[in-house]
Amino acid sequence: MKQKKVFLTEDEMPRQWYNILADIKMNPPLGPDGNPVTPEQLAPVFPMNLIEQEVSTERWIDIPEGILEVLNIWRPSPLIRAYALEKALDTPARIYYKYEGVSPPGSHKPNTAVAQAYYNKEFGIKKLTTETGAGQWGSALAFACSQYGLECKVFMVRISFDQKPYRKSMMQTWGANCVASPSSETKAGRAILEKDPDTPGSLGIAISEAVEAAVTDESGQTRYSLGSVLNHVMLHQTIIGLEAKKQLEKIGEYPDIVIGCAGGGSNFAGLAFPFAHDKINGKDVAIYPVEPTACPTMTRAPFAYDHGDTAGYTPLLPMHSLGHTFVPPPLHAGGLRYHGMAPTVSQLIVDGIMAPRAFGQVATYEAGILCARTEGVIAAPETNHALACVIDEAKKAKEEGKEKVILFNWSGHGLIDLAAYDKYLSGQLQDFDFPAEDIKEAEKVLEQYPKPEIIKNI
Amino acid sequence: MGKNQNSMVRRCPRLGNPVSFDYCEVSGDHQQPCFKIVDCWWERFDVVQYLQDNLPEDQFIRLMQARPKPKVASLIELIEQAKGRTS
Numbered sequence: 001m002k003q004k005k006v007f008l009t010e011d012e013m014p015r016q017w018y019n020i021l022a023d024i025k026m027n028p029p030l031g032p033d034g035n036p037v038t039p040e041q042l043a044p045v046f047p048m049n050l051i052e053q054e055v056s057t058e059r060w061i062d063i064p065e066g067i068l069e070v071l072n073i074w075r076p077s078p079l080i081r082a083y084a085l086e087k088a089l090d091t092p093a094r095i096y097y098k099y100e101g102v103s104p105p106g107s108h109k110p111n112t113a114v115a116q117a118y119y120n121k122e123f124g125i126k127k128l129t130t131e132t133g134a135g136q137w138g139s140a141l142a143f144a145c146s147q148y149g150l151e152c153k154v155f156m157v158r159i160s161f162d163q164k165p166y167r168k169s170m171m172q173t174w175g176a177n178c179v180a181s182p183s184s185e186t187k188a189g190r191a192i193l194e195k196d197p198d199t200p201g202s203l204g205i206a207i208s209e210a211v212e213a214a215v216t217d218e219s220g221q222t223r224y225s226l227g228s229v230l231n232h233v234m235l236h237q238t239i240i241g242l243e244a245k246k247q248l249e250k251i252g253e254y255p256d257i258v259i260g261c262a263g264g265g266s267n268f269a270g271l272a273f274p275f276a277h278d279k280i281n282g283k284d285v286a287i288y289p290v291e292p293t294a295c296p297t298m299t300r301a302p303f304a305y306d307h308g309d310t311a312g313y314t315p316l317l318p319m320h321s322l323g324h325t326f327v328p329p330p331l332h333a334g335g336l337r338y339h340g341m342a343p344t345v346s347q348l349i350v351d352g353i354m355a356p357r358a359f360g361q362v363a364t365y366e367a368g369i370l371c372a373r374t375e376g377v378i379a380a381p382e383t384n385h386a387l388a389c390v391i392d393e394a395k396k397a398k399e400e401g402k403e404k405v406i407l408f409n410w411s412g413h414g415l416i417d418l419a420a421y422d423k424y425l426s427g428q429l430q431d432f433d434f435p436a437e438d439i440k441e442a443e444k445v446l447e448q449y450p451k452p453e454i455i456k457n458i
Numbered sequence: 459m460g461k462n463q464n465s466m467v468r469r470c471p472r473l474g475n476p477v478s479f480d481y482c483e484v485s486g487d488h489q490q491p492c493f494k495i496v497d498c499w500w501e502r503f504d505v506v507q508y509l510q511d512n513l514p515e516d517q518f519i520r521l522m523q524a525r526p527k528p529k530v531a532s533l534i535e536l537i538e539q540a541k542g543r544t545s
Contacts, residue, residue, distance in 0.1 A: 029530035032538075037530050044537050133473030163475050187543040192489075202485035202492070203472050211533070212540035229529045263471055295471050295498040343528070361469075381469060419476065420469060 004083060006096075006247040008076035014242040015063055017235045020273045020344050022059035023280050024351065029343075044215045045224040047123035050116065053232040061235065067118045070147045071111070074103045075239065079247035080410075084374035086394070093397035094253070095390060097410040098244045098271060099377070105170065107380065107412030108267040109140030109227055112236035116225050117144035126221040127151035129213040131181065131206035134160045135167025136380075136412070137227035142176035152176035155183060155209040158201035166416050181206035188212050228264025229342050237270025240409060245274055248407070255285055255407035257393055261385040262289035262298065262356070265342030267411035273344075275407075276353050287354040288393075289345060290385040292364070297341045298349055298356035359388040365424040367391050368414070380412035381420045466502055490517065493524040 028036040039051045046054070053061065063071075082095040100108035120128055128150055132138030138154040145152035154176050161168060161180040171178040181201045182189035188208040192199055199205075214224040227233060248254060258275045260268030268289045279285050291298055348354045367387035372378045379387060386408045397404040414421065423429050470477040472494070477485075479499060486492040491509065499505040510518055527535075 029528055031534045032531050037534060041534050041537070042530070044541075045533060133470070134475040136474060157473055159477060159481060160473050160475050188540070196489070199489070200481055200485070202489075204485075204487055208536055208539065211536040212543065215537055215540040216544045226529075226533075292471065294468065294501045295494055297497075382474070417474075423476075 002081075002083065003251075004081050006079040006081075006250055008243060008246055008250075010072050010076070012246060013068060013072065013076050014239055014246070015068075016060040016242075017063060018238040018242060018274050018277060019056060019059055019061055019231075019235050020238075020269075020276060020348070021057045021231060023277060024344065024347055026343060026347055028055075045211060047120050047125055047223055049119045049123055050232050053119075053235060054230060063115075063239070064118065066122075067115050070114045070118070070144070071239070073147075076243045076247075077102050077240070079244055080375075082371075082375050084376075085371055085391075088370060088374045089391060089394045089398065091394040091398045092402065093394045093404045093406050095394060095406045095408075096244075096248070096253070096255075097375075097408050098240055099410045100240065100267065101377065101380075101410060101413035103140075104143050105136070105139040106415065107136050107140065108237060108240060108270060108409070109137050109412075110143055111239055111270065112227060112233045112266065113137075113140040113144035113225070114147065115236040116232075117141070117148045117150055120223055120225070121148045121150060123223075124221065125150070125223045126219075127153065127217070128223055128225045129153045129155070129210040130225045130227070131155045131157070131203060131210045132160070132167075133157050133203055133206075134417075135164050135171065138176070138178060139167055139170040139174070140227065141225055142171040142174040142178070145176065146174040153210075153213060154178040155181040155189075155206040155213075157181055157203055157206050158199065161201075163419075164416070181209050183209060185209070186212045228266045231342075231344060233266050234269040234273065234342055234344055237266050238273050240267070240270035241272060241274035244271060244407060248405075253405050254283075256404040257286045257288065257406045259288045259290060259386050259389045259393070259406065259408040261382045261409075261411060262291055262341065262345060263382055265289070265345040267409050269342055269345055271407070271409040272354065276348055279353055287348075288357045288389055289349070289354055290357045290359060290389040292385060293358045293360045296358055298346070299358040357389050357392075359385055359392075361429055362424075364388045365421070365429060368421070369424070377410065378414045378418075378421070379410060380414040381417050383409075383411045383414070386411070466499075468498060468502075471498070486521075491521055493521070495521070 031037045031041060039048065042051050078099050080097050080099055082097055086095050103110045128141060128145055130138060130141050132154050135156060138156055142152050142154065154171055156168065156178050158180045168178045179185060182192040182199060182205050184190055184193060186209040192205055211224055214222045258272050260271045262268040272287050275285050276287060289298060349356055364384035368379050368384035371387050390406055390408050393406055466479050467476045482492045482495045482498065496505055509521065
């Protein structure tokens, strides 16, 4: 029997996180007044020990024993060789994935939820608040708080609250108090409900409620927790890549290509940053964050009027074929418009360390179905973006006759997201091809729109 | 909102679950269109034209010129707003 999984013992778990801020230059975050943010400004929502991590430029940061003792409920996570997928693709590539679906909530999110709950507890905090959409983050934080005996309050966007009852049940099982947002528990929520009692809510409202609940606790024992984008979140996730490196070393492998899906960037950063460190230090490794062609943050849509630089933006018409891969020209810093993407990931793209890729939704579900029927695991819908890229690269390896090593992050399972698979399997998902004449017509229209001022980051 | 667009549903990358286009029209700040509405729907129909036809001019221009706000800056804004609401 061939060895399929590579394990680390608990003793072999990394004892330090890798901080990419030691190796890249970033502008300090600015507040709304345009001045650099001070720790005191963030103190109402985060404990000072996490704020220190947010701004730290130390390359290696110790993982406290109190965190490792909870992480070892499911960590080290397995590194798995995707033999069946390789066979189905008839590729010479060797495909490995880091499987983060083994965590109690089923995704990578608790890697930072656990760390954040620990540091808040150490700081004397009794209660954490947060917002959640479909509930992946909310359930991760609920789990983490239960491990440290913290209260957890989750404001879940009403539309998701109604659509995803099992996520709410998970949070409640772990002892969290999950309420639909807008709620009557905050001034922000009440103001919205007075205007529109039937509102489906929004992430913006839920964040306002979670922040208000933290800021207005007069005991000073409540803080807010965020599961993506921020530097300390990326830091905590690097345990994924650090484990993967050790596991690959055990079998004498090193990846040619590292792939992860990138929404807010955290699971991708978790796998990729330790390899980005190697690349910065001269290693030859390609690193691909992957996103949907619709709603891109790192690549750009042909119709995205305001994504481009004003100089030299060329629509991607010759390359644009929805449902297939397209590789847009690199964004230059002036055109950055990475809504919700981690600034560190954005910077590494600008620096050329990483190259974003985008795939249409049908390609991603095709990939998800193929992987479910070969490797056996039903992937979370966002993971399917990574899978589509893996399959694309494995096919290229076949065309080129190269034995490439592909490593990707299987960020979570999709067992609570089966409605999306149902839509795909019943033929309700499709990609959309625009006739060329429609694109040309749209371009004429776009010419009339106001052009935003270019944002210069570097 | 036209009937055809209303019947459209896509996965919201911010929430992580399916939403219809009419949700995107009200899920931004102050129950106005989400700042990602164009990015998310350009594949389906000429959403820019639709918005131009259906939004007041100043609102349309604001949406087109919407800038991403760095997370830390927006958090500080939210902290100040929360303090203001409850003081």
